[in-house]
Amino acid sequence: MQNKLFIYNSMTKKKELFIPLHAPFVGLYLCGPTAYSNAHLGHARPAVTFDLLTRYLLHLGYKVRSVRNITDVGHLEDENAGEGEDRITKKAHQEQLEPMEIVEKYMNTYHKNLEQLNTLPPSIEPRASGHIIEQQELIKEILDKGYAYIVNGSVYFDVLKYNEKYKYGKLSGRVLEDLQSNTRVLDGQEEKKNPFDFALWKKASPEHIMKWPSPWSIGFPGWHLECSTMSTKYLGDVFDIHGGGMDLMFPHHECEIAQSTAAHGKESVRYWMHNNMITINGQKMARSLGNFITLDDLFSGKNKLLTQAYSPMTIRFFILQAHYRSTVDFSNEALQAAEKGLQKLTRAIETLNRLKPSEVSTIDVPKLKEKCYAALDDDLNSPILLSHLFDAVKFINSVVDGSEKINSSSLEALKALFNTFILDILGLKNEAAGTNDEKLTGDLMKIIIQLRQDAKNNKDFPTSDKIRNELNKIGITLKDRKDGVDWEK
């Protein structure tokens, strides 16, 4: 398998040639959501980013096993040990539901939204609550190796001890001494040897709902443990790619590294990939900041921040228009521009399928193809890929206008290229296509268009205009092209 895919490794801060450990297999682990409220635009970013990665790897011929967790154990609201009510439990109280009902409810909408965004489902989607035993096994291993200690039924990771042999903070560029002086002092930390130590197992207070028996206490696993456990369980002690949002680098991924390294004596992840944030008014969109727009709202337009609804593919295109390591700022203007741009692209696909070949060709499809691959190989540069595709759009439209020509072999090659890059890899599907009524509508439209043509031929413009205007009223636009009349809803 010849591959020139370079990906930016957050660990080394360099673009590196991607070489899987056991080609043609690729192991990919992604940090999924905590299921306690509706998915928002921010969640769409990693979903689309790593869907692009998965699709491209599949296209290159790799067999990808992707694992994305669902956090359903509930993390503490804060470190205030006494009254720690986790987010899922809190929501469960608010909505008067069982914690697992909350998880189920929001997991379902998450899945629905991601399907709308045309992302491929992960190969395995493990839940933290289903891996309590494995998490406890990992804690035991870490305890055996001497990198954790037990206090009052809770188990904490000994960061200082770990740092003696391995380096803590590698990924996020943090130095332990700085952490020592800068870690915020919180209540309920007196159990820990050091404030930067983190919990592997937490003893539950009596009112805590989500808890499990363990050798140390009735309690629940620590925040970072599930990813260490489930990634290595399904992908092996060492696996290829770990992805997630940049905001997870510290402490989540840092702690994951510490846990896995402490237990296995080596690092588990070969390539770390982090997507940047979606901002709104220049600030990160986050549940905790309350400045988020849910995906359901975006798709329906029902949100005071929105001037209109945006289709899932518009959102997908919007995300793909920026490189995944840049922040992307939300605005209605930007989304409207994305909508128009996507429309231009989809129209060109339809035009392409209608194109009549000539003897000569003024396009170099192999060269275009090469450029498209080069863009993706350069750390998944989707905006550059799109710019190349838009060059092709311009060419396609010019063929219709007669200023460019394409022969049949180039035409087939171009169709294949569009199919590969737009549908298969970028995952931009035609949202209008596919319903059963489509054909009937198409046939009816042909008749109507012919009637209008007859009127025009008779110079009966009032009638032809009437047809066009009435169609306009029900949302159908007619477009008189050189090669015939086209219409769209």
Added chain:
RNA sequence: GGUCGGUUAACCGAGUGGCUAGGUAGCGGUCUGCAAAACCGUUUACGGCGGUUCGAAUCCGCCACCGACCUCCA
């Protein structure tokens, strides 16, 4: 305060030591009975100040502003 990143035209957003990114919007034109679409042409750029260089928006330094992380977060 510490660590890291950003500042590109009306908006979004790439890239780069010398070569028009792209999308959206605007303007002018072609086509059309008219319109829409399409096509062609075109207007606003690289935060500020220095330095390196034949040449810098791109490399270096300083400054300003913005953001992320340091607490759960995609």
